[in-house]
Amino acid sequence: MKAKEPKKRKEKKEARMPAPEGDSGNHNEPPLETTQAVEAEKSPPGRTGFRAALDFKARGEPFIWIMGGALALGVLMIIGFLVLVLWNGIVTFYPGPVEVVTLKNGKQIAGEPFRSESFHPSPEQMKGLDPESQRAIREADGFASRTLYRIGNFDVYNEDFKWAVAHQVAKTETPPGIFFIERKEWGPFIGFIKALKLDSRRISGEEVSLDTLYSAHDEAVDRREAVRSIEVDEIGAINYYIEEDRLALRRTELDYGKKSAEYRAEKEKFERQTKERRAGFATLKKKIAAINKEDEKYQITLREIGGREKHLRLSEIVRLYPANNLSLFGKIGVYFSRWGEFLTDDPREANTEGGVLPAIFGTVMMTLLMVVFVAPFGVVTALYLREYAKQGTLVSIVRICVNNLAGVPSIVYGVFGLGFFAYTIGVRIDQLFYPERLPNPTFGTGGLLWASLTLALLTVPVVIVATEEALSAVPRSMREGSLACGASKWQTIRNIVLPQAMPGIMTGLILAMARGAGEVAPLMLVGVVKLAPELPFDTFFPFLHPERSFMHLGFHIYDVGFQSRNSEAGKPMVFVTTLLLITIIALMNAFAIMIRNRLRRKFVEGQF
Amino acid sequence: MVSNATVIEQEAEFETTAYHPIESELGSVIDIDNFNFWYGQKQALFNNTLKIQKELVTALIGPSGCGKSTLLRSLNRMNDLIDGIRRDGTIAIEGTDIHDPRVEVIELRKRLGMVFQKPNPFPMSIFENVVYPLRVDGIRDKRLLEETCERTLRDAALWDEVSDRLQDNALGLSGGQQQRLCIARAIASEPEIILMDEPCSALDPIATARIEDLIAQLKEHFSIVIVTHNMQQAARVSDNTAFMFLGRLIEYGETKKIFMNPMHVRTSDYITGRFG
Ligand SMILES: Nc1ncnc2c1ncn2[C@@H]1O[C@H](COP(=O)(O)OP(=O)(O)OP(=O)(O)O)[C@@H](O)[C@H]1O
Ligand SMILES: [Mg+2]
Numbered sequence: 018m019k020a021k022e023p024k025k026r027k028e029k030k031e032a033r034m035p036a037p038e039g040d041s042g043n044h045n046e047p048p049l050e051t052t053q054a055v056e057a058e059k060s061p062p063g064r065t066g067f068r069a070a071l072d073f074k075a076r077g078e079p080f081i082w083i084m085g086g087a088l089a090l091g092v093l094m095i096i097g098f099l100v101l102v103l104w105n106g107i108v109t110f111y112p113g114p115v116e117v118v119t120l121k122n123g124k125q126i127a128g129e130p131f132r133s134e135s136f137h138p139s140p141e142q143m144k145g146l147d148p149e150s151q152r153a154i155r156e157a158d159g160f161a162s163r164t165l166y167r168i169g170n171f172d173v174y175n176e177d178f179k180w181a182v183a184h185q186v187a188k189t190e191t192p193p194g195i196f197f198i199e200r201k202e203w204g205p206f207i208g209f210i211k212a213l214k215l216d217s218r219r220i221s222g223e224e225v226s227l228d229t230l231y232s233a234h235d236e237a238v239d240r241r242e243a244v245r246s247i248e249v250d251e252i253g254a255i256n257y258y259i260e261e262d263r264l265a266l267r268r269t270e271l272d273y274g275k276k277s278a279e280y281r282a283e284k285e286k287f288e289r290q291t292k293e294r295r296a297g298f299a300t301l302k303k304k305i306a307a308i309n310k311e312d313e314k315y316q317i318t319l320r321e322i323g324g325r326e327k328h329l330r331l332s333e334i335v336r337l338y339p340a341n342n343l344s345l346f347g348k349i350g351v352y353f354s355r356w357g358e359f360l361t362d363d364p365r366e367a368n369t370e371g372g373v374l375p376a377i378f379g380t381v382m383m384t385l386l387m388v389v390f391v392a393p394f395g396v397v398t399a400l401y402l403r404e405y406a407k408q409g410t411l412v413s414i415v416r417i418c419v420n421n422l423a424g425v426p427s428i429v430y431g432v433f434g435l436g437f438f439a440y441t442i443g444v445r446i447d448q449l450f451y452p453e454r455l456p457n458p459t460f461g462t463g464g465l466l467w468a469s470l471t472l473a474l475l476t477v478p479v480v481i482v483a484t485e486e487a488l489s490a491v492p493r494s495m496r497e498g499s500l501a502c503g504a505s506k507w508q509t510i511r512n513i514v515l516p517q518a519m520p521g522i523m524t525g526l527i528l529a530m531a532r533g534a535g536e537v538a539p540l541m542l543v544g545v546v547k548l549a550p551e552l553p554f555d556t557f558f559p560f561l562h563p564e565r566s567f568m569h570l571g572f573h574i575y576d577v578g579f580q581s582r583n584s585e586a587g588k589p590m591v592f593v594t595t596l597l598l599i600t601i602i603a604l605m606n607a608f609a610i611m612i613r614n615r616l617r618r619k620f621v622e623g624q625f
Numbered sequence: 626m627v628s629n630a631t632v633i634e635q636e637a638e639f640e641t642t643a644y645h646p647i648e649s650e651l652g653s654v655i656d657i658d659n660f661n662f663w664y665g666q667k668q669a670l671f672n673n674t675l676k677i678q679k680e681l682v683t684a685l686i687g688p689s690g691c692g693k694s695t696l697l698r699s700l701n702r703m704n705d706l707i708d709g710i711r712r713d714g715t716i717a718i719e720g721t722d723i724h725d726p727r728v729e730v731i732e733l734r735k736r737l738g739m740v741f742q743k744p745n746p747f748p749m750s751i752f753e754n755v756v757y758p759l760r761v762d763g764i765r766d767k768r769l770l771e772e773t774c775e776r777t778l779r780d781a782a783l784w785d786e787v788s789d790r791l792q793d794n795a796l797g798l799s800g801g802q803q804q805r806l807c808i809a810r811a812i813a814s815e816p817e818i819i820l821m822d823e824p825c826s827a828l829d830p831i832a833t834a835r836i837e838d839l840i841a842q843l844k845e846h847f848s849i850v851i852v853t854h855n856m857q858q859a860a861r862v863s864d865n866t867a868f869m870f871l872g873r874l875i876e877y878g879e880t881k882k883i884f885m886n887p888m889h890v891r892t893s894d895y896i897t898g899r900f901g
Binding site for chain 1 (some may be wrong): 814
């Protein structure tokens with residue numbers, strides 16, 4: 018059949034060509050194109066005038082508009098969302114000016130203007146205003162405008178934000194001497210520097226030069242880091258080893274009993290080692306005390322706008338800058354230093370300040386681990402379903418079930434993960450391999466491993482469906498070619514089918530990855546926590562600790578946005594974290610797509 | 626084809642096969658004896674009996690849907706891949722029944738190289754395509770692979786065109802080159818028989834001519850069974866021709882005789898184009 022087709026077509030064309038020519042001669046029309054000629058042949062003579070109308074419907078013009086419109090709407094929504102996240106995320110860390118607002122009643126507010134809006138003052142609020150303002154508001158249909166100031170100094174004021182109604186404001190200034198000071202605790206302080214105490218030197222606020230201040234601050238930060246590194250790394254290591262020793266002792270106790278010779282020997286060893294380790298402990302403590310004593314000598318006295326004072330050690334300050342006296346470069350410097358802190362530090366202040374490094378770590382690691390589980394599992398399942406299973410009712414039912422799994426609410430997977438992985442398998446593992454740690458669970462509670470497995474389960478339908486599709490798209494002629502060469506079925510699958518299906522499989526994995534990385538609900542049950550004490554990756558053998566709980570950017574967004582003290586303060590962080598999460602997912606996807614395209618290029622090289 | 630089925634029922638008894646092939650002095654290589662074949666309920670081959678001669682070219686001709694491909698694919702058991710098939714009768718290659726449970730189908734397919742209608746090179750380098758049958762045998766010896774590659778490409782009259790680009794992707798070749806590559810691949814496992822199912826139908830006349838030349842050369846070492854719709858091609862390249870109609874073998878004989886002086890009226894109708 019196929020062999021003759023081209024010939025036949027040619028014959029048809031030749032047979033048709035003369036006819037329209039004759040036709041057009043009769044109707045005095047210009048010569049027609051071939052396609053039109055065919056239509057002309059079909060439509061009866063005399064009705065050629067209706068052809069345009071017919072064409073419009075036939076071409077499906079209205080549907081093209083609907084389809085195009087739907088696409089445009091979708092694109093618009095995505096762009097709108099991205100612009101919102103990008104803009105809010107990008108500007109958050111840019112230092113704004115600090116305004117000092119003097120109200121008509123003489124009170125002063127100092128703060129970063131956060132946002133402005135027009136509002137409807139309530140009758141009580143109206144009463145508090147002077148008659149002139151009241152009249153102005155009434156003229157404006159009862160509307161007034163107000164500005165929200167981020168005033169900081171939570172320890173002094175007990176609030177983070179304050180509204181200033183435009184009609185109450187007597188004057189707004191930006192005094193050059195005012196500082197924005199980010200502290201380790203209690204959030205930012207906005208106010209003036211009253212005095213600086215550097216060792217024996219005392220400098221009053223007006224005489225403090227920025228250079229002195231910054232260099233003293235840098236030194237203080239170094240001291241703080243030194244203390245932190247001793248506390249976390251060295252003392253952490255000692256604690257870790259003491260705990261290991263204790264577990265070893267407990268293990269011997271469980272194995273041989275408390276009265277055995279082994280236990281006594283082990284106990285002696287344990288006590289000796291612990292004593293040595295405790296000694297190291299004491300030295301470190303002394304070191305810390307020395308640094309702290311030095312640190313005490315460097316203090317700063319701050320004064321807020323109302324005149325109240327605050328004494329701080331310099332090392333308690335994270336960052337400080339004269340908000341109204343900052344060059345463009347200074348502002349950019351602050352901007353990037355904030356981004357740096359955000360990306361590389363631990364969170365502070367119940368996650369609303371500081372960095373998200375542990376969450377980045379947790380998200381990336383969990384996603385990668387999930388791919389490691391889901392890829393082989395999904396691909397192998399799909400291979401069996403498509404290539405080996407006898408296609409029939411049973412396989413169809415299995416396929417339908419798999420597809421429907423994708424519609425189960427993700428929280429159900431979370432419950433399942435907790436109940437099955439953690440409480441069933443994990444508890445068994447603890448009993449078998451970690452009896453010395455009981456009653457503290459090791460694998461018997463949520464953790465990185467169980468979270469990735471739960472998400473793997475959640476995303477496996479996507480991978481199976483995509484893989485099956487990719488497998489069935491491999492042309493039959495390829496398989497037959499391979500089989501005819503004497504390859505076995507498995508050799509054909511491995512050498513011919515799988516490599517060609519790989520781009521399609523990768524697409525499935527990319528989709529699964531995007532879905533998995535953005536999932537939060539099930540994770541809350543199987544291992545994500547607000548603040549993880551340790552990363553799931555560290556320098557102690559075996560380096561990767563899949564049993565540990567971890568932090569996740571998705572959960573971080575929820576936590577900062579809706580669980581923190583002040584949702585207004587959390588809002589910028591929500592945007593920044595969202596931006597980061599989206600960027601990370603996009604990066605991971607871009608990487609996967611790159612691999613896929615490299616694979617694809619290999620296969621789609623000019624089919625003749 | 627539905628109408629054909631009713632035709633079969635009406636003409637329940639077909640005439641016996643007119644049988645006058647040239648006999649090779651080496652004897653026959655494939656003995657097909659009373660072979661019947663069913664796709665599910667539908668019978669595609671009826672009592673086919675013929676002996677394919679060694680180191681000669683046998684052409685299978687007949688109208689579309691008459692079962693040429695089915696017969697050809699039965700020879701290397703490619704039909705085994707299809708669900709719900711059934712067969713009876715025997716096919717023996719060099720005296721061994723290919724359906725004997727002791728016959729390993731993979732070994733069988735290595736003895737019968739196959740070339741398909743549409744060139745189907747694998748998306749790998751030209752070199753890897755040619756040595757694929759050796760690779761699946763687990764052969765790693767680089768010298769042997771290279772030798773085989775060169776020899777088979779020369780046999781397939783492709784060596785001169787591709788010798789300097791063996792590592793390029795095979796999909797970058799032209800259609801005719803791809804088909805010759807597939808022929809090279811088919812002879813790389815050193816088969817005794819080559820099966821070709823309309824190998825030239827996707828090619829232009831020049832590429833077709835090259836492949837026909839190639840068939841004439843390959844004839845010296847291999848027995849070739851070729852399905853073709855091109856009467857001239859059958860006349861040019863084959864020694865024996867089998868004419869099939871509705872799953873039956875109508876006439877099997879020396880090509881010259883079939884084309885000049887067919888014994889069966891159906892054969893002459895088909896060859897002269899008066900068919901219907
Ligand atoms: N996989 C299949 N399942 C069911 N019926 C099939 C299958 N393959 C072929 N057939 C039927 O078997 C009959 C013979 O088909 P076959 O492919 O052998 O014809 P052919 O002579 O090769 O035709 P063509 O010249 O068009 O290639 C046809 O009626 C066809 O419909
Ligand atoms: Mg065919």
